[in-house]
Amino acid sequence: MRHGRTTLGILGGMGPLATAEFYRRLVRGTPAGRDQEHLPVLMWADPGVPDRTAALLGRGPSPVPAMVEGARWLSRAGATCLAVPCNTAHAFLGQVSRAAGVEVLDMVGAALAAAAGRAPGTRRIGVLATRGTRTAALYERAGHRLGLEVLQVCDRVQRECVDPAIRAVKAGSAGDAAERCIERAVHSLADRGAQAVIAACTEIPLVSGPAARVLPLTDSTDALVDLALARLWQAPRTSWQGTVTAG
């Protein structure tokens, strides 16, 4: 872009609705008084990127080549750094960042930092996520780097509560049953000592109303919006740099 301003690249399409919701919240959350004060944004949303969870489970092709292609296009077009509004895709972002030579914002770290910041002394964070995000241990590893303990629900609660709730939302049935599932999952995390919880899958916030009364609930998409604005719209607000390291 020609205006010499920092530009956000969105590597999206994983899935499309999460991407659209991220961009909408980014615009709504930007403290701009007029159009021209908003962030320049470039987006590459290819829903044909191979399934990330399948790849992590060894059951499908790697999404990395397609993601690198998108990251390179965004970088060449002038993106200062990239946002990827998909938790599971974060398992591949180190590779993508290195191959494309572009900085990628870390939604997982941002969500953990936001959850820990909800109240003083919060160190044990529960996570509600897809099986792909769990398998890659994304939150556990990021929590270790940040000095936070990450709790996942047990296999039974994942199977009986989290998976059915996500499936219900994807099928357009975001009703009471799914809300009760997520509430029960958060109760199980609270029973084990979690002080806060992260909705680390874009479907979950749609059915987390009752659950948010059990523990403070952080939406990972909101955390990525806040991080993008802090990095690009104004000077960084914290010393934590918030990018996926290429190491």
Next chain:
Amino acid sequence: MRHGRTTLGILGGMGPLATAEFYRRLVRGTPAGRDQEHLPVLMWADPGVPDRTAALLGRGPSPVPAMVEGARWLSRAGATCLAVPCNTAHAFLGQVSRAAGVEVLDMVGAALAAAAGRAPGTRRIGVLATRGTRTAALYERAGHRLGLEVLQVCDRVQRECVDPAIRAVKAGSAGDAAERCIERAVHSLADRGAQAVIAACTEIPLVSGPAARVLPLTDSTDALVDLALARLWQAPRTSWQGTVTAG
């Protein structure tokens, strides 16, 4: 993109919220059963594009060079055709399409066709728009091509009703007063024989609830979503090609 599918390019940022809303409705409106069935989308959203209305009134620089830069990038990255979710920008799309060598979907024509299709025999279409869109006579000229009569509100109603309602929404005050303004504007169009009305500015649908009970109301953003899906997600549904001609 690598998947050999048709790809939609969004030349956006004019303004950012209209762009975000267009993309969200595109995803919501896509009859896809899974992520991989959604349209691949590329977006170039530069809010720094010079003001279109100011250019049309001879009070500011042309937005064409910045729009051509974005259109070229989208085309080179693989966009099959472009959507521009801004009515006023349509005044420049012929130039942009020619300079960048890429097809641009015609939101103005799509909105008129959708409004005319609301009921048999609908030929007189009222339009609620910004002064920029009025000055460029975008709807009048497209209506002429489609054999439709286009009615604008009179200057007084524009000044006393439409302009204040748009300003109120932009300022975050989408309340009863703005709704009454738009309702009064639509009554004035109905009194002059309009059979349907187009909300040809992205702010207006937010305060058009009561007005939509006066005349059938078409949202131009929805018309662009429908056109994009008809052109790219499946075979065209009509013989009308719906693109801005480069002539």
